[in-house]
Every structure is written in C-alpha cells, then in structure tokens.
Amino acid sequence: MTKLPDLLIKNIGQLVTAAGASQMPKTSQDMNDLGIISNGAVAIKDGIFIDVGNTKRLKNKYSEEGIRTIDAKGKVALPGFVDCHTHAVFGGDRTGEFVQRIQGATYLEILKKGDGILSTVGNTRKLTLQKLAEISGKCLDTMLLHGTTTVEIKSGYGLDVKNELKILKTIQHLQRTHCMDIVPTFLGAHAIPSEYKSKPDAYVDLVCAMLSKVKPYATFCDVFCDDGGFNTGQSERILSLAKRLGFKLKIHVNEFKDIGGVSLAIKLGVVSADHLDNIEHRDILKLKKSHIICVLLPGVPFFLMKDSYAPARKMIEKGLPVALATDFNPGTCPTESMQMMLSLACLKMDMTPAQAINAATINAAYAVGMPHRIGSIETGKQADMIILDIRDYNQLPYYFGINHVETVIKKGKLVVKDRQIVDLN
Numbered sequence: 376m377t378k379l380p381d382l383l384i385k386n387i388g389q390l391v392t393a394a395g396a397s398q399m400p401k402t403s404q405d406m407n408d409l410g411i412i413s414n415g416a417v418a419i420k421d422g423i424f425i426d427v428g429n430t431k432r433l434k435n436k437y438s439e440e441g442i443r444t445i446d447a448k449g450k451v452a453l454p455g456f457v458d459c460h461t462h463a464v465f466g467g468d469r470t471g472e473f474v475q476r477i478q479g480a481t482y483l484e485i486l487k488k489g490d491g492i493l494s495t496v497g498n499t500r501k502l503t504l505q506k507l508a509e510i511s512g513k514c515l516d517t518m519l520l521h522g523t524t525t526v527e528i529k530s531g532y533g534l535d536v537k538n539e540l541k542i543l544k545t546i547q548h549l550q551r552t553h554c555m556d557i558v559p560t561f562l563g564a565h566a567i568p569s570e571y572k573s574k575p576d577a578y579v580d581l582v583c584a585m586l587s588k589v590k591p592y593a594t595f596c597d598v599f600c601d602d603g604g605f606n607t608g609q610s611e612r613i614l615s616l617a618k619r620l621g622f623k624l625k626i627h628v629n630e631f632k633d634i635g636g637v638s639l640a641i642k643l644g645v646v647s648a649d650h651l652d653n654i655e656h657r658d659i660l661k662l663k664k665s666h667i668i669c670v671l672l673p674g675v676p677f678f679l680m681k682d683s684y685a686p687a688r689k690m691i692e693k694g695l696p697v698a699l700a701t702d703f704n705p706g707t708c709p710t711e712s713m714q715m716m717l718s719l720a721c722l723k724m725d726m727t728p729a730q731a732i733n734a735a736t737i738n739a740a741y742a743v744g745m746p747h748r749i750g751s752i753e754t755g756k757q758a759d760m761i762i763l764d765i766r767d768y769n770q771l772p773y774y775f776g777i778n779h780v781e782t783v784i785k786k787g788k789l790v791v792k793d794r795q796i797v798d799l800n
C-alpha cells in the first residue's frame with residue numbers, strides 16, 4: 376500500500392534537487408548539474424521526503440483529499456541552504472572598526488593592536504549564556520528567514536575554559552530550542568587572548584587542555600592557522616590531539632597569507648579547509664589528491680575590501696569539491712545571508728549560479744559531515760526545502776542583495792510562511 380504523505384508540495388516550476396551526490400561531493404562538471412525537475416512536486420511524511428518527482432505523477436499517486444497541500448505556483452524550490460562555517464555566538468558588534476577600515480585601517484592592524492576579535496572576546500565574556508542565546512537565536516531566525524536550514528557554529532570568542540564552555544553550552548541550548556540543525560565546532564584557537572600575548576605557546580597548552588573538557592559539546596575542532604593567528608606547528612599540536620580525542624577537523628587557512636596551512640590540512644586529513652583566498656597553484660594540485668572540501672567564504676574579502684578572492688573557477692576546473700558559507704561573524708562578514716554569498720560567488724569568483732547552488736547545499740552538507748541526511752531533495756532525506764519567489768534559479772544571484780525566500784520547510788514542518796516565522800518547535 377502507498378504510504379500517505381502528511382504534506383504535498385506541488386506545482387514547483389523548477390524543483391532544484393541537487394541530487395546525485397550520495398557517495399562523494401560534487402566536482403567538475405557535476406557541479407553544474409542541479410538535477411532539476413520541471414513542474415515538480417514532493418511528498419513528505421514524518422519529516423522525510425517519501426517521493427520526489429513530477430506534479431502530475433504525484434497528484435495521481437496521492438489523492439489530495441485530507442493531505443495538507445502547498446501550491447508553489449510555478450516558483451523555484453531548493454534544498455535548504457547549509458551554512459557550513461559561522462561564528463554566530465558573540466556579544467556586541469564592530470561597527471566602529473568598520474568605519475575605521477573604510478578610512479584606511481586594515482583588519483590585521485586592528486587585530487594586532489588588541490582590538491578586532493579581542494574586542495568581541497571582551498564583549499562575549501561579559502554576557503550570560505541566556506543573553507548570548509537570546510542574541511544568537513535572533514541571528515538564527517534571520518538565517519532561517521533567508522533560507523538556511525542547517526548551520527555550523529564555532530566557539531572562539533571566549534578563549535578561556537569558562538567562556539569557551541559557556542559558548543558551546545549556548546550552542547547546545549540553541550540546538551534544543553531552535554528548529555535549525557546546528558553543528559557545533561570548538562575554535563579555542565581563534566586568537567591569542569591578551570593575557571597570553573607574550574606567551575602564545577602557553578595558550579596553545581591551554582587549548583590542548585581544554586579539548587577533553589569541551590569534547591561532549593563539539594563535533595569538530597577548528598584552528599585559525601594564519602598570519603595573526605596560530606602557526607602551523609601550534610595548529611598541528613592542537614588538531615592532532617583533537618583527532619586522537621575523536622573530533623572531526625576543520626581549519627582556517629590562507630585567509631590573509633599562505634603560511635603552509637594547506638599542507639598541514641592534508642597531513643591531518645581535515646574534513647574541510649576554509650577560506651583559501653590566497654592559495655598557490657601547487658596547493659590546488661595537492662588538494663586534488665585529498666578528499667578535503669574547500670569551503671569558500673566570499674563575503675570576507677568583500678567586507679574587508681580586498682581583491683584576493685579564492686580562485687573558485689580554477690579549483691572547480693581542477694576537480695576540487697567547493698562549498699560556500701557566510702563565515703557570519705562581527706569582524707569579517709556580518710551577514711546571515713547565504714543568498715548574498717551566491718551572488719558574490721558568481722560575480723567575484725566566476726562560479727556559475729548552478730555551481731554556487733550545489734556548493735551552498737549538497738557540498739556544504741559534506742563539509743559538516745551530514746551528506747546522507749541533508750543538502751539535497753531526494754527520497755529518504757530529511758525534508759528541508761525552501762521556496763523562492765523567482766521563476767528561474769539563475770535569478771537568485773542575479774537579483775542580488777534581496778531576500779527571495781518566501782517559504783521554508785524544516786524537517787517536514789512549515790516554519791516560514793509568507794516570509795514570516797510561524798513555528799520554531
């Protein structure tokens with residue numbers, strides 16, 4: 376007997392499934408394949424897609440009577456975005472620094488003076504878990520309204536045991552209270568806190584000591600391995616211990632400078648290497664031999680007013696799996712909008728709209744280790760889907776800087792209707 380759905384969505388002008396990458400992330404030519412079904416429909420039961428296909432077939436199969444039905448009226452549907460790199464738990468903002476940078480100060484100058492990340496650390500240490508959860512919860516609502524249904528969140532504005540744990544517990548609180556899937560990452564090695572300025576290696580010791588304490592709260596461990604952050608030796612100490620303790624690994628590399636982070640990423644077998652704005656040809660070739668997902672964050676050079684965007688087109692031509700994320704944080708990318716990242720990916724990194732959509736959905740799902748559950752619209756997968764008020768997916772990055780998302784379905788539930796959040800439980 377046919378299983379009856381509890382939700383049927385029909386008349387989807389272009390149903391972008393991003394299907395077909397069940398074993399490996401999309402690379403090369405496959406990154407241009409969106410698996411589009413014209414006049415598509417999906418049937419959902421208990422939070423899972425139980426059928427995906429043409430509207431005519433699904434309407435014939437499931438009599439609509441008694442089944443909640445949404446008419447997409449010819450619009451475009453996509454898998455919910457997976458924002459696979461954010462720093463979404465922090466206090467305060469950095470508007471003043473933004474104005475200073477416009478007038479000529481650079482991000483690294485500000486950081487080296489003890490402001491930048493460290494000013495956010497001060498503001499975050501001051502807040503209680505409840506207050507942080509309230510602030511971050513609002514950011515997650517904004518993400519959801521803009522079509523993000525899964526988000527990775529890093530700690531890293533605590534930089535001591537008590538405050539790193541507070542941030543990770545805030546993330547855990549959000550996992551329990553917010554409808555979004557949240558992947559927690561420990562980034563104790565985000566910056567050297569001012570109290571360790573003259574003894575950075577002692578801070579590396581402290582981060583190593585934190586690892587076993589934070590393990591119950593974090594899936595991934597990440598390190599900011601770059602100029603102004605941690606060198607490759609320090610990064611290796613932290614990440615290799617994290618690996619032994621059972622964390623999956625991520626690494627921030629080549630955001631500002633090539634200090635050898637890519638070779639380290641390969642040696643450690645990280646799941647993703649993130650930023651890669653300043654990458655040499657030889658490192659692109661080295662990455663080709665690994666299974667590392669290249670998480671590109673075009674909002675960062677954009678917001679830092681730099682020309683050094685990651686060479687996405689070249690990376691795709693060379694066969695690397697590319698993902699996209701916001702890097703949402705108060706210093707280098709204060710926006711929750713994945714749609715804006717898609718426009719930047721196309722306009723600044725020469726990605727096609729189709730490549731950008733695959734990078735922001737299925738490949739991003741690989742970057743958070745969840746490709747079997749999320750990232751594409753396929754029978755058996757979790758029903759995370761968004762409906763946009765456009766007729767052609769190419770219009771998503773084309774009409775830039777606005778929100779196209781009208782409807783969000785999370786785990787089969789209608790959570791955004793007519794651009795408003797309707798249910799967060």
Ligand code: NIG
Nearest residue numbers: 492495599702704705706707
């Ligand atoms: O990914 N540069 C390191 N970390 C963040 C920025 C954090 C901040 O400036 O507050 C990044 O760009």
Ligand code: FE
Nearest residue numbers: 460462627702
């Ligand atoms: Fe980051």
